Amino acid sequence: MSPTSQAEAALLASVPSGLFIGGEWVDAAGGRTFDVRDPSTNAVVKTIADAGPEDGIRALDAAVAAQEAWAATAPRTRSDLLRRAFDLVRERAEDLALLMTLEMGKPLTEARGEVTYGGEFLRWFSEEAVRINGRYGLNPEGTGRMVVSQRPVGPSFFITPWNFPLAMATRKIAPALAAGCTVVIKPAELTPLTTLLFASILQEAGLPAGVVNVITTTASGDVSAPIIADPRLRKLSFTGSTPVGRKLIAQAAEGVLRVSMELGGNAPFVVFEDADLDEAVDGAMAAKFRNIGQACTAANRFIVHADIAEAFAARVTERVAAMRVGRGTEDGVQIGPLIDDRAVAKASDLVADAVARGARVLTGGEAIEGEGTFFAPTVVSDVAPGSAILQEEIFGPVLAISTFETEEEAVRLANDTEYGLVSYVFTQDLARGHRMIDHLETGMMGLNVGVLSNAAAPFGGVKQSGVGREGGLEGIHEYLSTKYTLIPVG
Numbered sequence: 141m142s143p144t145s146q147a148e149a150a151l152l153a154s155v156p157s158g159l160f161i162g163g164e165w166v167d168a169a170g171g172r173t174f175d176v177r178d179p180s181t182n183a184v185v186k187t188i189a190d191a192g193p194e195d196g197i198r199a200l201d202a203a204v205a206a207q208e209a210w211a212a213t214a215p216r217t218r219s220d221l222l223r224r225a226f227d228l229v230r231e232r233a234e235d236l237a238l239l240m241t242l243e244m245g246k247p248l249t250e251a252r253g254e255v256t257y258g259g260e261f262l263r264w265f266s267e268e269a270v271r272i273n274g275r276y277g278l279n280p281e282g283t284g285r286m287v288v289s290q291r292p293v294g295p296s297f298f299i300t301p302w303n304f305p306l307a308m309a310t311r312k313i314a315p316a317l318a319a320g321c322t323v324v325i326k327p328a329e330l331t332p333l334t335t336l337l338f339a340s341i342l343q344e345a346g347l348p349a350g351v352v353n354v355i356t357t358t359a360s361g362d363v364s365a366p367i368i369a370d371p372r373l374r375k376l377s378f379t380g381s382t383p384v385g386r387k388l389i390a391q392a393a394e395g396v397l398r399v400s401m402e403l404g405g406n407a408p409f410v411v412f413e414d415a416d417l418d419e420a421v422d423g424a425m426a427a428k429f430r431n432i433g434q435a436c437t438a439a440n441r442f443i444v445h446a447d448i449a450e451a452f453a454a455r456v457t458e459r460v461a462a463m464r465v466g467r468g469t470e471d472g473v474q475i476g477p478l479i480d481d482r483a484v485a486k487a488s489d490l491v492a493d494a495v496a497r498g499a500r501v502l503t504g505g506e507a508i509e510g511e512g513t514f515f516a517p518t519v520v521s522d523v524a525p526g527s528a529i530l531q532e533e534i535f536g537p538v539l540a541i542s543t544f545e546t547e548e549e550a551v552r553l554a555n556d557t558e559y560g561l562v563s564y565v566f567t568q569d570l571a572r573g574h575r576m577i578d579h580l581e582t583g584m585m586g587l588n589v590g591v592l593s594n595a596a597a598p599f600g601g602v603k604q605s606g607v608g609r610e611g612g613l614e615g616i617h618e619y620l621s622t623k624y625t626l627i628p629v630g
């Protein structure tokens with residue numbers, strides 16, 4: 141089946157289908173291609189180059205060749221390029237949003253939101269590029285001048301997931317370019333088109349050849365491993381699942397490669413008895429159903445005080461039952477398809493396991509028959525300890541409620557996971573809010589708010605949710621290495 145409108149067809153035709161290596165759009169050396177599909181219809185939307193290991197190394201060759209000259213550019217030059225890219229992303233916002241909806245399925249309004257969010261990393265790091273500073277001072281003995289300076293790490297390899305096709309690319313590419321690093325990026329095979337369109341936008345913004353290279357492939361492991369093993373590579377930054385992240389850390393260990401890992405989450409959403417219930421319900425809807433529940437920051441476990449659990453469940457059930465499900469391009473749709481059959485099967489299995497252990501389905505609970513990979517927005521309550529849904533990332537539109545009696549119990553339940561990306565807490569007690577900041581083991585926290593990502597904030601996790609931070613003042617340091625020089629006082 142072909143795309144459903146002429147506008148979609150024209151946009152898809154404008155997206156490059158080759159690999160972007162050394163400033164040129166090229167076929168895969170082996171001549172192979174693969175299909176990208178729309179999850180709402182399963183139709184092929186575009187066929188693109190399928191890189192092999194030799195293409196990956198060619199891309200690294202190009203990044204290595206461009207590194208020295210890029211690192212030597214004036215910070216203002218790098219800043220101006222990023223600013224032009226930001227302006228172009230804003231101009232092309234509708235194209236980028238529609239493309240993400242077509243290849244990933246998210247509702248168009250959310251895709252527009254991602255263009256804004258993803259674009260902001262270009263603006264933020266265009267501003268940070270000219271603020272890379274070191275230190276200068278006398279040593280305590282008074283005998284030496286200590287100079288601490290920052291150098292770009294060098295050629296960097298990025299592997300990104302399918303759930304935020306633009307933002308996951310800009311969140312890595314913008315700080316790397318700002319710092320003076322060149323890049324090879326391998327987007328997820330399910331959603332590679334947005335990265336290809338973004339690369340063409342960078343080209344239009346004046347990107348020098350080889351500074352960013354894009355390889356699309358169905359053989360992620362085979363293509364990535366030789367790049368990671370290559371001694372010319374200086375940095376690996378990955379966003380994706382914890383099991384794949386663990387494998388990549390092991391591969392990177394061989395060359396003692398610097399790594400940043402943005403991995404999975406299992407966010408607790410804690411509602412205390414003193415919470416403003418309207419605020420908590422609004423926060424819950426945003427934290428759970430944004431991106432069809434397919435976000436690392438998605439609230440996974442709703443831990444609600446027993447006194448208000450019934451009222452909270454009734455309120456969210458009313459909202460969830462009224463959500464409109466459909467193709468993301470249709471007006472008013474709030475829930476698009478899940479990314480593939482496996483995601484639907486996982487959501488079904490998690491709900492079935494919870495029900496078998498005594499949970500009640502208040503709305504939804506099953507896959508929606510017919511074209512595309514849809515799962516009904518769902519609320520389950522009375523989820524028993526030990527249910528798989530409390531331990532695993534749901535990555536779907538399922539809101540699972542369990543209860544607690546005391547603050548200590550809430551903290552214990554919230555921290556009872558190997559993940560530590562984000563937590564959400566709803567309380568009107570300021571002192572309790574501060575205690576939660578201290579006691580919840582996560583890299584980020586929303587206090588009376590359900591969405592907190594911002595280009596100006598350090599995004600990242602603790603425990604098995606990862607290593608490093610993206611965005612904020614911290615983000616650029618992932619791409620800088622610190623050099624200390626001592627000069628004797630003459």
Ligand code: NAD
Pocket residue numbers: 299300301302303304326327328329360361362364365379380381382384385387401402403404405435436437533561605606
């Ligand atoms: P995934 O780990 O399956 O894949 C992520 C990327 O790794 C894709 O590009 C994939 O092709 C590639 N990949 C898979 N196996 C590989 C291998 N052996 N070697 C090299 N590359 C390999 O994850 P996904 O399903 O694409 O994304 C969902 C996951 O990403 C969830 O766990 C989610 O929480 C996480 N995520 C985390 C963040 C964050 O910032 N912490 C953001 C978005 C998504």
